[in-house]
Amino acid sequence: MVLSHEEIAALAALANAIIPADERDEGAASVHAAPRIAEKIAAGVNTDLYIHGLLTAQTVAWNSYGRTVADLAPGELYELLAQVKEKCFAFFKQFRMDVYALYLSDPTVWQRIGFPGTTTAAGGYPDFDQPQ
Amino acid sequence: MPLSNSEANSAKILWTEPRVYYGRHGIVPKTGTGVGGGTLTWLGVMPRFHQTDFQTYSTDGVGRDWPITYSDLRPYYQQVEREFGVAGECGPFAPEPYDLPLPPHRFNWHAQVLARGATKLGAHPFAPPIAINSREYRGRPACVYCGWCGSGCPSGAKATASAVYLEEAEKLNARVISEAFVHRINYDTCRGRATGVDYLDTEHHEHRIDARLVLIAAHAVETPRLLLLSANADFPDGLANSSGLVGRRLMSHPTWQVFGTFNERINAFKGIQMGQVMVQDYYLSNARNDYARGFILTGYMMTPITYATLSGMSYGAEFKNFLYDYPHTAAWWAHAEGLPDENNSVTLDPERKDSRGLPAARLTYEWSDNDLKVSEAARVKAAEMMEASGASRVRTGLAYGAHAMGTCCMGSDPHTSIVNSYGQTHDVPNLFICDTSIFVTGAGVNPTLTAMALTSRAVEFIVESERKGELE
Numbered sequence: 047m048v049l050s051h052e053e054i055a056a057l058a059a060l061a062n063a064i065i066p067a068d069e070r071d072e073g074a075a076s077v078h079a080a081p082r083i084a085e086k087i088a089a090g091v092n093t094d095l096y097i098h099g100l101l102t103a104q105t106v107a108w109n110s111y112g113r114t115v116a117d118l119a120p121g122e123l124y125e126l127l128a129q130v131k132e133k134c135f136a137f138f139k140q141f142r143m144d145v146y147a148l149y150l151s152d153p154t155v156w157q158r159i160g161f162p163g164t165t166t167a168a169g170g171y172p173d174f175d176q177p178q
Numbered sequence: 179m180p181l182s183n184s185e186a187n188s189a190k191i192l193w194t195e196p197r198v199y200y201g202r203h204g205i206v207p208k209t210g211t212g213v214g215g216g217t218l219t220w221l222g223v224m225p226r227f228h229q230t231d232f233q234t235y236s237t238d239g240v241g242r243d244w245p246i247t248y249s250d251l252r253p254y255y256q257q258v259e260r261e262f263g264v265a266g267e268c269g270p271f272a273p274e275p276y277d278l279p280l281p282p283h284r285f286n287w288h289a290q291v292l293a294r295g296a297t298k299l300g301a302h303p304f305a306p307p308i309a310i311n312s313r314e315y316r317g318r319p320a321c322v323y324c325g326w327c328g329s330g331c332p333s334g335a336k337a338t339a340s341a342v343y344l345e346e347a348e349k350l351n352a353r354v355i356s357e358a359f360v361h362r363i364n365y366d367t368c369r370g371r372a373t374g375v376d377y378l379d380t381e382h383h384e385h386r387i388d389a390r391l392v393l394i395a396a397h398a399v400e401t402p403r404l405l406l407l408s409a410n411a412d413f414p415d416g417l418a419n420s421s422g423l424v425g426r427r428l429m430s431h432p433t434w435q436v437f438g439t440f441n442e443r444i445n446a447f448k449g450i451q452m453g454q455v456m457v458q459d460y461y462l463s464n465a466r467n468d469y470a471r472g473f474i475l476t477g478y479m480m481t482p483i484t485y486a487t488l489s490g491m492s493y494g495a496e497f498k499n500f501l502y503d504y505p506h507t508a509a510w511w512a513h514a515e516g517l518p519d520e521n522n523s524v525t526l527d528p529e530r531k532d533s534r535g536l537p538a539a540r541l542t543y544e545w546s547d548n549d550l551k552v553s554e555a556a557r558v559k560a561a562e563m564m565e566a567s568g569a570s571r572v573r574t575g576l577a578y579g580a581h582a583m584g585t586c587c588m589g590s591d592p593h594t595s596i597v598n599s600y601g602q603t604h605d606v607p608n609l610f611i612c613d614t615s616i617f618v619t620g621a622g623v624n625p626t627l628t629a630m631a632l633t634s635r636a637v638e639f640i641v642e643s644e645r646k647g648e649l650e
Contacts (some may be wrong), residue, residue, distance in 0.1 A: 064493045070502065124494050131491070142493060150501070160505035161447060161482050166332040169264040170322025171448035174286040178443040178505075 047093050049084045053100055056115035057083060060103060060130075064145045066083050070158060077152045080146050092140055099137025117129035180188065191218040191330055197399070198527040201542040205430045205579030209397055213356050214340030216397060216626070221327050221452035222309040222336050223476065224264050224627040226255050228273040230462065231621035234517075238463045240470045241517045241619040245590045245599045248273055254631035259307070260632075262337040263315035266307040271458040279314045286323065286449030291440065291508050292477050295567030296457050306456035306476070307338040307627070307639070325481065327451040329356075337405055358385070361536055363392055363408040363417055363609065373416075378534055391608050391640065391649060392626040395633070398428065398582035398615040402524045403539045405586070418586075418603035424596055425524040427587050429577030429620040432545055432553035434476070434512040435488040436560035438569030439503045446479030446508055453477065460559060469548050471515040471557035475563065478511035488576045500573065510564060512556035513580060515622035516549045524585050543579065563599050581625050586615040600639040601632060608649050612636055 049057070058080035067073040074080070089097045106129045107115045111122055118126060131138040149155055156163050165171060188554025190370070193209035204536070210216035234241035256276075258264075265280035282305035285293060287392040293303040310327065313320045321335035334341065344354055355377075362376040374388040394401050402425035408417035416424045457475040480488070482504060489500055527540035545553075557574060564572045592604035597616050603609045612633040614625050621628070643649050 065498050065501075066494055068495070068498065073498065090287035102333075127493060139491070142491070143487065144499070146486040146497075147483055150486055156482065159482065159502050160443075160445075164324070164326065164332070166322060166324040166326060170333070172323075173283045174323035174448040175290070176287060178285050178445040178448070 047097065049100075052114065052116070054080050054084050054102060056103060059116045059118065059123055060127065060141065061145045063120070063127050064142050065149050066120060071155070074145050074149060077148045077155070079148045082148055083141075083144050087142070095137050095140055099130065099134050099141060102134045102137065106130060106133070112160045180595075195532050196530055196538045198530050198538055198540040199543075200540055200542040201522070205541060205543045205582075207399070207430055207541075207579055207582035208551065209399060211633050213354055213393065214338045217338040218330050218340070219267045219328055220626060221478075222450070223401050223453035223456075223624040224259070224262070224307045224309050225269075225456070225458075225474075225623040226268075226273055226276075226307070227251075227623065227628050228461065229619045230506070231619065234619050238470045242587075242589075244618040245588060250599075251628070251631045251635065254528070255627065258627060258630045262309040262342055263311055263318070264309050264337075264627075265305075265312035266453075267304045267514050267526075269304040269320065269456065269458055270302045271307060271461055278307055280315055283308065283310070283312045283321070283450060283454060285444075286454050288444050288446035288449055288479055288508050289455035289477050291444055291567050292510060292563070295565070295569075296455075296475070298566040299563055301428040301457045301459040301466055301563070303455045303457050306453050308450065308453045308610050310333045310450055311337075321450065323449045325447045325449060325451055325479075328480065328484070343385055345348045359408055359533065359534065360396075360404060363394075363404065365408070365412065365417060365606065367412050370412075370606065372606050376471065382534055391610070391644075393610045393612055393636075393640075395612045398585045398617075399524050399539050401611055401613055401615040402585040403526065403537075404466050406526050407536060413605065418596060418605040418609055419584040420583075420605050421593055421596065423587060423594070425585050426522075427518040428521055428522040428524055428541065428543060429584035429617065430516050430517050430543065431581050431620060431622070432514050432516050432549045432577070434513055434553060434557040434560065434578040435575030435576050436510045436511075436513040436557060436564060437489075437500075437573040438564030438567060439506050439571045439573070440508065440567075440569055441506070443505050444508050445505050446477075447481065447505075449479075451478065451480055452511065458483060460555070460622075467552075469551035469555065471517070471552055471622060473514035473552055473559075475556065475560050476511045477509070477512060478505075488578075489573075490575045508564065508567065508569070509575075510560035511580075512553070512558045512560040513622065513624075514549070514556045514615070515619055515643060516579070517546055518584055518587075518619060519544070519546055541582075559633045581614065581620070583614040583617040583625055586611050587618055588616045589618065598632065599635075601636040602639070610640065 061074035061079040065074040210219040230237045232244040235243045247510040266282045268276045296303040337444040358377040360375045373391040386625045406416040455477040475504045526537035530538040586596040603612045614629045
């Protein structure tokens with residue numbers, strides 16, 4: 047199932063509520079989390095779960111704020127996610143995992159968080175037992 | 179091809195087929211897949227069970243007693259430790275003093291920081307037995323402490339069943355068939371014997387292999403699933419299941435991840451992922467506790483995605499700050515004993531099917547009050563130690579079930595168990611089970627060494643029985 051632009055926009059807003067933008071980077075948006083997850087949904091990966099979760103989020107947004115998910119402010123999105131987590135935990139868990147897996151697979155993110163990546167071929171870490 | 183991402187590589191050797199998680203505390207035990215099985219993705223920690231682990235009912239009035247003792251397994255523990263090349267110390271609370279073939283690994287900086295707090299609280303941290311080479315051993319190199327153990331170990335320093343056993347077996351003309359999904363054990367009603375297996379290849383084409391002996395080592399979820407899938411006219415509830423207990427008494431280890439963030443850099447990714455340091459001071463039952471049995475604490479640090487997975491369920495700025503604390507963070511794995519319960523089980527899900535159209539396994543689980551109390555004690559102790567180490571912030575991460583065990587329990591009575599102490603099924607004499615599913619209780623330490631020791635004991639029994647013609 048191919049998501050609509052509105053649904054991808056909702057997904058993007060929710061993804062940046064999982065990993066928000068700040069002075070370090072643009073958060074989940076910096077790795078294009080929403081369109082990449084949308085591609086997986088279109089390929090049939092966890093499609094039903096995502097459709098159910100997005101519907102839940104949209105319903106909560108309308109009922110609580112009278113606006114679409116994509117129109118909510120960061121603080122409102124944070125509160126919205128708390129309700130989504132409560133109402134649709136399986137979706138929340140999968141979505142959170144998909145977002146951080148994309149974020150933490152990006153070598154530029156590794157660099158920012160201080161993880162050097164693979165070093166096996168270069169001999170690993172001879173200083174592993176020394177003060178860091 | 180160089181690894182770009184530990185978890186991406188792990189996904190190739192982790193079980194990702196559908197399962198259904200059910201019950202109040204659904205557990206999702208990690209399972210390996212591929213030639214080498216769980217040892218491809220395991221982290222190599224190999225402590226022995228303690229004497230009382232085999233007699234929890236007699237000593238503590240909980241769980242059940244095994245039909246064997248520590249002494250029965252001692253020579254097989256030694257054999258596996260020698261074959262796998264286990265490095266480390268037995269530790270001050272070992273079941274008995276014993277030596278290992280390889281010297282212990284030096285503590286990485288992460289382990290030194292953790293040990294600092296443990297020692298302050300009067301505990302006795304040590305470098306536990308671990309099947310990762312501290313020096314070259316039997317053609318495999320010494321560890322370079324790159325920290326990618328869970329992705330299959332790119333250096334080859336970690337012992338695996340494929341490198342240690344299967345490669346040797348192939349030299350003796352054994353044939354290894356990869357990506358063969360065994361979905362049925364065939365059975366001859368007249369002879370009362372297993373006659374081989376049916377399997378599907380990656381194209382879902384059916385194949386049959388006839389055999390005089392069938393040994394299953396599919397772990398505590400897929401082994402009962404296979405037996406249940408192999409129901410026949412004589413065993414309508416599953417092969418070797420006259421007791422009705424196949425799949426019952428699923429056990430796991432109630433486990434907390436406890437993180438401590440420090441002002442100094444820890445760089446815990448430098449070193450072996452799990453088990454550079456262990457504490458066993460709180461392992462045995464103590465009458466002063468409000469719970470039976472005990473727990474271990476082990477240093478466990480991981481590559482970034484697993485770090486996030488074990489963080490719990492936070493999100494927003496809190497979660498992002500946690501991710502950016504990665505190089506400043508240390509972690510204890512607080513791992514406790516979970517007791518057997520008749521209601522925790524592996525069954526065939528009535529609705530969910532895998533890609534082959536076979537019913538998926540349904541895992542039903544609820545921790546007991548004792549499980550929750552002992553794991554809480556482990557979590558609290560880990561947090562105290564983290565503070566004693568000087569952490570500026572202590573975070574409690576994910577609570578989860580580590581390891582799966584106990585769904586084809588061993589025992590002497592065919593009415594209350596599936597296999598005898600050699601893993602031989604009571605109902606089908608030429609059908610053996612060689613994995614953690616035959617555990618009676620799960621103990622509080624990592625289970626792989628004990629599963630392998632039981633298997634070595636079973637193999638010796640099989641060879642002797644074959645020689646006597648008792649398995650015909």
